[in-house]
Amino acid sequence: MLFNSFEFAIFLPIVFLLYWFVLNRNLRLQNAFVIVASYVFYGWWNWRLLILIAFTSLCSWTSGLLIQKFRSEHWKAKFVSITNIVVNLLILGVFKYYNFFVQSFADVFLDGNADGLLLDLILPVGISFYTFQALSYSIDVYKHKIEATRDIIAFFAFISFFPQLVAGPIERATNLLPQFLNKRNFDYDIAVNGCRQMLWGFFKKVVVADNCAIVVNQIFDNYQEQTGSVLLVGAIFFAFQIYGDFSGYSDIAIGTAKLFGIKLMQNFKTPYFSRDIAEFWRRWHISLTTWFRDYVYIPLGGSRCSKWKIVRNTFIIFLLSGFWHGANWTFIAWGGYHAFLFLPLILMGKNRKYTNTVAEGRLLPTMKEIIQMSLTFLLVVIGWVIFRSENIGQAWEYICSLCDTDIWKVSYRFFLFPQHYESIFIIVMLVVEWLQRGREYGLEMSGIKVFRLKAVRWIVYFIIVITYILVVSTIGKSDFIYFQF
Amino acid sequence: MRKFLKNTIVFTIMIVVFCVGVELALLTKPNVYSYKRKYVENHLNDISVLLLGNSHIEYALIPEILGDSVFNFAIKAKDWYVDVELAERYIPQMCNLKMVVLSYSYHDFDFGRSNLNRNGNKKELVVRNTSKCMQTKYLGIKQHGYRYYSELLCSGERFMKRFKYSKNTRDFCDSLGFVKIDLSSKTKTWKKQCVPGIIDTIKHRDNIAFADYMHGLKRITELCHAQGAKLILVSAPVYQTYQNAISEMVLKEMRGVADSLNTFYGNVEYYNFLFMKGLEDDDFIDAGHLTETGALKFSVVFRDSVLVRWGKNCHK
Secondary structure, rough: OOOOOOOHHHHHHHHHHHHHHOOOOOHHHHHHHHHHOOOOOOOHHHHHHHHHHHHHHHHHHHHHHHHHHOOHHHHHHHHHHHHHHHHHHHHHHHHHHEEEEEEHHHHOOOOOOOOOOOOOOOOOOHHHHHHHHHHHHHHHHHHHOOOOOHHHHHHHHHHHHHHHHHHOOOOOHHHHHHHHHHOOOHHHHHHHHHHHHHHHHHHHHHHHHHHHHOOOOHHHHOHHHOOHHHHHHHHHHHHHHHHHHHHHHHHHHHHHHOOOOOOOOOOOHHHOOOHHHHHHHOOOHHHHHHHHHHHHOOOOOOOOOHHHHHHHHHHHHHHHHHHOOOHHOOOOOOOHHHHHHHHHHHHHHOOOOOOOOOOOOOOOOOHHHHHHHHHHHHHHHHHHHHHOOOOOOHHHHHHHHHOHHHEEEEEOHHOOOOOHHHHHOOOOOOOHHHHHHOOOOOOOOOOOOHHHOOHHHHHHHHHHHHHHHHHHHOOOOOOOOOHHO | HHHHHHHHHHHHHHHHHHHHHHHHHHHHHOOHHHHHHHHHHHHOOOOEEEEEEEEEHHHHOOOOHOOOOOOOOOOOOOOOOHHHHHHHHHHHHHOOOOEEEEEEOHHHHHHOOOOOHHHHOHHHHHHHHHHHHHHHHHHHHOEEOOOOOHHHOOOOOOHHHHHHOOOOOOOOOOOOOOEEOOOOHHHOOOOOOOOOOOOOOOOOOOOHHHHHHHHHHHHHHHHHHHHHHHEEEEOOOOOOHHHHOOOOOHHHHHHOOOOHHHHHHHEEEEEOOOOOOOOOOHHEOOOOOOOOHHHHHHHHHHHHHHHHHOOOOOOO
């Protein structure tokens, strides 16, 4: 079920009302209802794939209990933990990467002929997200960060909680599981906050991302016929498309969770206002980057080791991060590209130079900050070209064509032609997010004088909803990009 | 909780009221669909030549040139199944009907064999969504089981334009249903616009879609036959870039379908004007549609080669 679908507009109020009015007196019953609702939400795509989620949940829950049981016998706990990791990664590997590895092997050794070796597999929506969430639990239990839970219902609810099931944020058991183990109470302010965050998420997804997608698809599908300036527009629009799409999803997910009294972690912190690549990675897809940091980078030694190990560790997490996104060399190249950008900063010890919000306490950035943000954005945009391309060859051709002399002939028509009012929406999003850059999301209104007036708040909501309706009516609904990961 | 629910309900009501208000306001605005429907319903016994189909006929044939009692009921982006439903509804009531001219479009013979992704083109999406809801709302055509498509939700940004729409605007049709297209809306890339996808005739066509299409054509033919009217299938002239994308095999299929209908019913003729000579760049608004000047030339040719030949006579 898509967040931006009619089905979800019916599903959410029903689940909300049953959750708070019918099942709120019994925690286990409420959690069981969360599982049912989540399985309906997920099964809407393909109910057969529910078996995978149930199996992953069961494996991790059982392994958690066994790890706890074998606390005194370290090797047994380790064995259980490793077995759970292997089983989970095996499922992920088979469904997501098997065909990629076989095809790559065939390309090298069998002249590309992989007939009979490839499997006709469907990629289960969001498999990377819930697998990583399940893995984090058993690793945390193994590392004594959390006690294993005996409450199977709460655990299944933790893995399958529908707002973040298919595209994150990838929650940690330390944050989310205790919320399912304790009674939730309805809080008006949190619920309203959640609605606002959902509204902002819908704006970014439908109004910004889906509009940009049409221009991006036209340009990337015919990139060989385009001039450098048009290709640049395509790459920039894709940067906003993927940001609007993914951060929009996260905002909708976090906002929806708030309606059910659940607090999810922040996944994006205005990443395009970063002053260097390291800051960008602290602000982009935070739940994944911190996952890799905690479960891969730090166990490998992190940055507190020899220089060559730092280089190795940096490359490992970036390449893994790229590979996590999908079975294609473009994702790996994208990870490698970011590793190259990140490496100088970490080697010079400047990777934590910018941990505060840009232009804190000021309305406008300084010239230096503008240049830093623009350069970082440009580097990120080049990365997105690699990410968006069908293959490495296309990415290379696209980037070469970008460097065409034609790039200076800025295509004003693309920005100003009425059909391409996407730029107006992008500007609106950027202005709002700039003004709200220190806050959790763009539409957070608490503490802002003008929004104390209910009428003003409602006018803003009204404008966003109407804009949403108009845009949906024009271009229809579309999937979220990150579902495929 | 009560406050939250109250606010949510009030806000939802506000949105619904706004949407319903827009829908009702739009109902009062004139449009080509309601005009043409009303005209046909009021002139059932006056029309002897009825033009059906999509923009390829709507912009291409001028009833005034074709003669008396001709009406252009073609509307842009109208799918063939809409014509079937309109034919079912009106042809049996048209006592003086001599001829039905139906748009016989090359791209209708795609049947899933070209790789053209129409959904990727925003402009086309808007046009298709708009026509879908206009056909439902103003022509009374049931679409995908729905009897009503909200203009606000389905017609893209076009419904906004309709607020300043009147019978005097450029987009409106003349009294006999012809929509004039002038050169002012021509873009620099007009030669590439509306070029059909290359149809791969080696690929298997979607037989269900083909059977549906054939069923529709047969039904219109039967209705014409029952009224003693001739059915003229017309492929309107197209520009060079469109012509280059045309497959000979598909043309043969088109001819074959028309011939098979004629063999069975005896009242069907196919006229292929896709490669018509004598048209210039200014006669086209894009690769697939004529401007007013193009329509003037084509209407004369059509009158002389089709209407004069058949003399608007019925076949019985």
